[in-house]
Amino acid sequence: MDALTDFVIPQVAWHAISAILVLAGGFFFVAGTVGLLRLPDLFSRLHALTKADNLGLGLIMLGLLPFVPDVFYGAKLVLLWLLVMVSGATGAHLIAKRAVRGDGEDPQ
Amino acid sequence: MTELFLSVSLLLLVTMTAGLIRVVIGPTSADRMMAAQLLGTSGIGALLLLAPALGLPALVDVALIFALLAAVAVAAFTRRRVGVNRLETETR
Numbered sequence A: 001m002d003a004l005t006d007f008v009i010p011q012v013a014w015h016a017i018s019a020i021l022v023l024a025g026g027f028f029f030v031a032g033t034v035g036l037l038r039l040p041d042l043f044s045r046l047h048a049l050t051k052a053d054n055l056g057l058g059l060i061m062l063g064l065l066p067f068v069p070d071v072f073y074g075a076k077l078v079l080l081w082l083l084v085m086v087s088g089a090t091g092a093h094l095i096a097k098r099a100v101r102g103d104g105e106d107p108q
Numbered sequence B: 001m002t003e004l005f006l007s008v009s010l011l012l013l014v015t016m017t018a019g020l021i022r023v024v025i026g027p028t029s030a031d032r033m034m035a036a037q038l039l040g041t042s043g044i045g046a047l048l049l050l051a052p053a054l055g056l057p058a059l060v061d062v063a064l065i066f067a068l069l070a071a072v073a074v075a076a077f078t079r080r081r082v083g084v085n086r087l088e089t090e091t092r
Helices: A003-008 A011-038 A042-067 A071-101 B002-025 B029-054 B059-078 B082-091
Strands: none
Touching: A011 A042, A011 B002, A011 B029, A042 A071, A042 B029, A071 B029, A071 B059, B002 B029, B029 B059
């Protein structure tokens, strides 16, 4: 922790913010898994999955940012989250389009 | 903070295990693919939490590989078309 940021915001506050963010991310992952197991439709399950992907991982990443050793490490975390968001949105659209057309189901 | 990171990553492992139920009972293959995608993202979160908790910064690179492979897997899954296989069986 840098001395300047330690002067502006004390370290206990950083730890509290990080703990809240990481716990919120874990909550979103639990909610996404429960939604994937309990929701009745494929599209509603897709909705629960994308929420867990974007928000859960984003909150965990934000909670880890106060503990990065250098800037490069933090930039790698942010880029990882952006990659997961882009690939999750693309995958959700592809799966939804395939399900709407109904052309990808296994032959009976 | 190490204890909190380890416990949340253990929680993510538990949700991954619960998500495997959808892989087993999923009625369509799209459900199984979605469950696998959630498993991949939960694994990424667990690896990101384990990297500072265990003092292994290389785990972030492993998480990057997970993200790349999950994106490619979903795209390859949705490119599979039954109509192509049906055409093959008709012409055979």
